[in-house]
Amino acid sequence: MPRMAPNPPSLDAVETVRVDCDILIIGGGNAGCFSAVEAAKLDPSLAVVIMEKAQIMRSGACSAGMDAINTYIPEGKTPEDLVRWCRSQVGGGPLREDLALSNARELNESVDDLERWGLPILRDENGKIRYRGAWDISIHGEQLKPLMAEKAIEAGARVYNRVACTQLLMDGGRCIGALGFGVRDGKFYVFRAKATINATGGAAGLYKSYTADATDSHHQIWMCPYCVGTGYAVGIRQGAEMTSMEQRWVATRTKDFCGPVDTISVGYKAPIINAKGERIMQSRYAHLGADKAPRYIRANAPMEEWLAGRGPTYCDTRGMDPELAGRMMTDYLNERPSFVLFLASRGQDPVKEPIEIYGSDPYIVGGHTQSGFWVDIERMTTVPGLFAAGETAGGNPNKFVGGCAAEGKLALRGAVAYIRGLTPPEPDAVQVAAEKARVFAPLLRGQGFDGLRALEMEERLQRLMDEYAGGTSQFYRTNEERLDYALKHLAMLRDQTQYLQAGDLHDLMAVHEVIDRIDVAEVLCHHLRFRKETRWQGWQTRSDYPDIDPAFDCHVESRRDPATGVIETFTRPYEQLVPGDRHKP
Amino acid sequence: MPPIIDPKKCNGCAGREESYCEEACPGDLMYVGADGKSHCHATRDCWDCMSCVKMCPRNAIETRMPYQLGYHKARLVPIMGKNAITWKCTDINGKTVTYKYRNRLDVKD
Numbered sequence: 001m002p003r004m005a006p007n008p009p010s011l012d013a014v015e016t017v018r019v020d021c022d023i024l025i026i027g028g029g030n031a032g033c034f035s036a037v038e039a040a041k042l043d044p045s046l047a048v049v050i051m052e053k054a055q056i057m058r059s060g061a062c063s064a065g066m067d068a069i070n071t072y073i074p075e076g077k078t079p080e081d082l083v084r085w086c087r088s089q090v091g092g093g094p095l096r097e098d099l100a101l102s103n104a105r106e107l108n109e110s111v112d113d114l115e116r117w118g119l120p121i122l123r124d125e126n127g128k129i130r131y132r133g134a135w136d137i138s139i140h141g142e143q144l145k146p147l148m149a150e151k152a153i154e155a156g157a158r159v160y161n162r163v164a165c166t167q168l169l170m171d172g173g174r175c176i177g178a179l180g181f182g183v184r185d186g187k188f189y190v191f192r193a194k195a196t197i198n199a200t201g202g203a204a205g206l207y208k209s210y211t212a213d214a215t216d217s218h219h220q221i222w223m224c225p226y227c228v229g230t231g232y233a234v235g236i237r238q239g240a241e242m243t244s245m246e247q248r249w250v251a252t253r254t255k256d257f258c259g260p261v262d263t264i265s266v267g268y269k270a271p272i273i274n275a276k277g278e279r280i281m282q283s284r285y286a287h288l289g290a291d292k293a294p295r296y297i298r299a300n301a302p303m304e305e306w307l308a309g310r311g312p313t314y315c316d317t318r319g320m321d322p323e324l325a326g327r328m329m330t331d332y333l334n335e336r337p338s339f340v341l342f343l344a345s346r347g348q349d350p351v352k353e354p355i356e357i358y359g360s361d362p363y364i365v366g367g368h369t370q371s372g373f374w375v376d377i378e379r380m381t382t383v384p385g386l387f388a389a390g391e392t393a394g395g396n397p398n399k400f401v402g403g404c405a406a407e408g409k410l411a412l413r414g415a416v417a418y419i420r421g422l423t424p425p426e427p428d429a430v431q432v433a434a435e436k437a438r439v440f441a442p443l444l445r446g447q448g449f450d451g452l453r454a455l456e457m458e459e460r461l462q463r464l465m466d467e468y469a470g471g472t473s474q475f476y477r478t479n480e481e482r483l484d485y486a487l488k489h490l491a492m493l494r495d496q497t498q499y500l501q502a503g504d505l506h507d508l509m510a511v512h513e514v515i516d517r518i519d520v521a522e523v524l525c526h527h528l529r530f531r532k533e534t535r536w537q538g539w540q541t542r543s544d545y546p547d548i549d550p551a552f553d554c555h556v557e558s559r560r561d562p563a564t565g566v567i568e569t570f571t572r573p574y575e576q577l578v579p580g581d582r583h584k585p
Numbered sequence: 586m587p588p589i590i591d592p593k594k595c596n597g598c599a600g601r602e603e604s605y606c607e608e609a610c611p612g613d614l615m616y617v618g619a620d621g622k623s624h625c626h627a628t629r630d631c632w633d634c635m636s637c638v639k640m641c642p643r644n645a646i647e648t649r650m651p652y653q654l655g656y657h658k659a660r661l662v663p664i665m666g667k668n669a670i671t672w673k674c675t676d677i678n679g680k681t682v683t684y685k686y687r688n689r690l691d692v693k694d
Contacts, residue, residue: 053613058634063634119690142688215653219631219632226611336633344659345650345659345676346655506626
């Protein structure tokens with residue numbers, strides 16, 4: 001890959017690269033790599049292309065590594081049991097139990113694949129997998145991303161690194177590939193495919209992180225800041241139906257650093273305490289399951305303590321056995337190594353001093369909660385030819401590493417069935433030319449142009465969302481009037497994107513990232529506005545409708561009209577497939 | 586304040602079309618400047634994932650905590666082996682702890 005190319009003198013000087021394939025995978029992460037490997041297993045003659053914004057060996061959410069696989073079904077338990085647990089974790093639903101069940105039936109095999117590829121899974125002295133909770137297992141996953149990427153390449157996928165997707169390639173209402181640009185080579189890419197699998201990450205950076213005020217830590221957040229919601233945005237712009245975008249992922253994280261806390265509180269049995277030393281999950285949330293309360297309750301709990309004047313809050317690691325503390329540090333070194341550096345930079349020994357915790361900024365991550373594309377059981381979105389897997393596919397919470405991998409395989413199988421006997425048409429030259437002009441315009445506005453930098457707009461967006469659409473500074477609360485304000489200003493921001501200006505190709509990537517974030521944020525606000533109740537405190541809190549309303553025991557959906565930009569919101573019924581008490585695991 | 590590049594150790598991976606840190610960064614943040622050394626486009630945009638640090642063959646890159654969040658000058662250094670990684674961590678009081686573990690199984694095809 002060449003170093004950054006100089007800016008083109010004109011649009012005509014931008015080279016267009018045409019790539020044809022059977023299956024295009026947007027995003028070479030966990031789900032995308034598993035799709036590629038599955039393609040080679042099903043039919044080695046398939047031409048598979050991966051379009052990757054970074055470099056697949058160390059890209060996206062898995063770049064730093066991983067310390068656990070959060071869902072692996074132990075002996076004696078069934079996929080139905082896992083769905084029951086998933087359902088209880090989202091307060092009894094609604095969720096897509098058909099999707100959850102099909103992932104649950106597939107995910108152990110995907111995790112076994114990872115071990116066969118060289119991932120160390122921790123086992124006890126009898127060789128049994130060591131569980132650290134009901135469903136999650138410990139791994140030494142520092143090399144997780146390289147392992148997956150190597151297998152995708154071995155499988156024969158052609159990888160286009162450093163190519164950012166900006167738009168889907170459409171034939172009428174059908175997806176026949178994607179368009180984008182090389183962030184290093186400055187070329188315009190036209191990928192034509194029989195089927196496209198959208199496997200980008202989720203959306204981080206829609207909201208302001210509370211550490212963003214510190215100038216050197218704008219991206220001190222838990223989710224990968226380079227996953228900006230492009231996967232959702234390209235579908236939204238073509239009128240794809242989105243589901244549950246109001247169910248944001250907010251997690252309890254270590255304060256000022258945003259390291260995972262479940263590792264400490266659940267895996268290492270360190271209780272959450274408030275400033276008074278009270279074990280808050282046991283004393284205040286016993287009726288909701290105490291330490292095993294749903295994740296949104298656990299995320300909200302520390303914030304409630306702060307609001308009530310009982311903050312700060314901590315994970316009480318004091319007195320932890322030193323060997324156990326060493327294992328905890330190793331977990332962190334596998335997933336967020338810089339958290340160990342953070343503790344060292346505070347001179348803190350967690351065995352002597354508890355670890356402070358706080359709520360994270362909100363994310364849209366369909367591998368964790370259930371925001372994303374409405375898909376059928378084959379993982380096709382409502383846009384024919386466009387499939388979704390991992391963080392982009394909605395309806396199916398708590399997929400995590402194993403479930404996103406499983407879904408990559410499922411989406412690929414769906415795509416292969418779809419393309420049988422299908423010949424894609426020639427790309428429409430007018431559409432391609434229009435997108436090329438749109439993509440490169442911010443780079444060609446000239447030095448005298450009185451414009452805006454991506455960073456300015458990103459910070460405006462993040463502050464708007466934080467204060468009006470339920471960010472950390474507002475303890476995740478919002479109401480009708482604030483959402484109306486947010487929507488009004490989001491429309492203004494979209495109009496202002498005409499002033500965005502890029503100094504170089506790296507900047508140009510940032511410009512398109514902020515445009516994508518605005519499109520996702522707008523849909524998110526419509527969903528938050530539609531759900532006039534509070535179903536998942538912390539994830540979705542309406543201060544004007546503080547209780548659960550049985551009328552909203554359904555999926556909230558949206559669709560943006562590609563011609564007018566108008567977003568309609570509607571509902572779909574919840575269907576319970578797995579018997580049992582919806583609120584119990 | 587991540588990442589810091591030591592210009593005495595860094596040679597921009599001379600002879601390589603792309604330096605290892607440029608290749609690794611998931612945020613497209615690293616580049617080799619006219620001085621032949623690696624630099625970061627925007628340190629504020631770093632995720633502290635340490636991918637560049639692990640990839641650097643000359644141990645020329647260090648991740649530092651932003652001072653707004655942590656104090657001067659803790660260090661965390663990875664040493665990459667074939668199937669294992671060793672981490673050396675020194676806190677602001679000079680206390681050093683070493684962690685070593687297997688990060689890849691031997692795979693027989």
